[in-house]
């Protein structure tokens with residue numbers, strides 16, 4: 001078996017221990033004589049798996065009883081619509097901060113349902129920074145303020161979050177569970193699973209209970225937070241196997257020491273990569289230092305013609321998934337929780353070698 005170092009932006013690397021456990025339990029989960037994949041979502045076994053996953057998630061992130069934790073389908077993209085459909089009425093104004101591709105996709109979707117005010121945008125400088133909070137043009141009557149905590153494509157990450165008077169909503173798809181956050185600062189936090197939570201197919205929504213129960217009449221039932229909360233996220237058949245794997249990842253994360261520990265490790269991994277970039281005249285980061293992402297590290301080289309050579313050399317060394325997003329170009333190393341420090345060390349070694357040869 002040859003496992004490689006996987007720097008994919010998502011679906012992304014999973015902890016090897018989790019995959020091994022899933023493999024060991026594949027044919028017979030806990031003496032049930034069947035795979036979790038084959039189990040009814042109404043069975044006692046699966047209901048226990050789902051409840052444990054939620055309990056571990058709550059413990060890891062520090063989610064109080066004031067919030068529902070929902071495990072839904074449709075990805076973060078579906079929540080781009082789910083949020084306005086649940087907490088606004090037609091004609092309402094909502095504020096969005098535009099710090100990259102994912103915020104701008106969220107904006108486009110929300111525009112179908114609300115009047116969107118773009119309170120701040122860094123588009124004019126290719127999304128290389130986050131506009132200072134005191135420059136944001138917030139609406140007087142906004143129903144919520146939306147931001148993307150980590151722009152997966154651009155590699156721009158909020159290091160702290162603004163204190164605002166309206167509900168704060170965050171797309172945390174690509175830095176969920178990578179560091180502690182003060183959940184009480186937010187009204188809704190949501191994200192797709194396929195970076196730090198598990199395989200693709202499940203979307204976690206953390207929503208203040210007092211915001212639920214006011215969905216628009218046109219809201220699909222499966223997207224209605226109150227309906228899903230009442231049904232323990234089983235208003236229809238949930239993605240049971242993905243939920244189970246997410247639960248294994250949560251248990252793994254707890255065993256690593258929780259979010260403080262993983263955040264320190266993530267910071268160390270990122271510092272190694274940014275160190276190589278900053279100490280060279282060859283590699284460049286397109287992002288201003290104060291907001292560089294700890295999860296997604298884009299970098300470019302002086303000549304795009306070197307990209308293909310870099311990637312093929314990386315592949316030969318077992319370093320995969322480094323091609324930058326087509327909208328940005330260059331390289332991108334995604335270094336989520338499950339990417340071991342040894343992977344970063346191997347990449348750093350290769351980058352140093354490549355620079356000596358081609359710099």
Ligand SMILES: Cc1ncc(COP(=O)(O)O)c(C=O)c1O
Pocket residue numbers: 010074075076077078102148150151152153171172173174192193
């Ligand atoms: C920050 C962010 N938001 C939203 C999405 C969309 O997620 P999904 O593909 O699960 O709908 C992604 C996808 O990777 C993302 O990185």
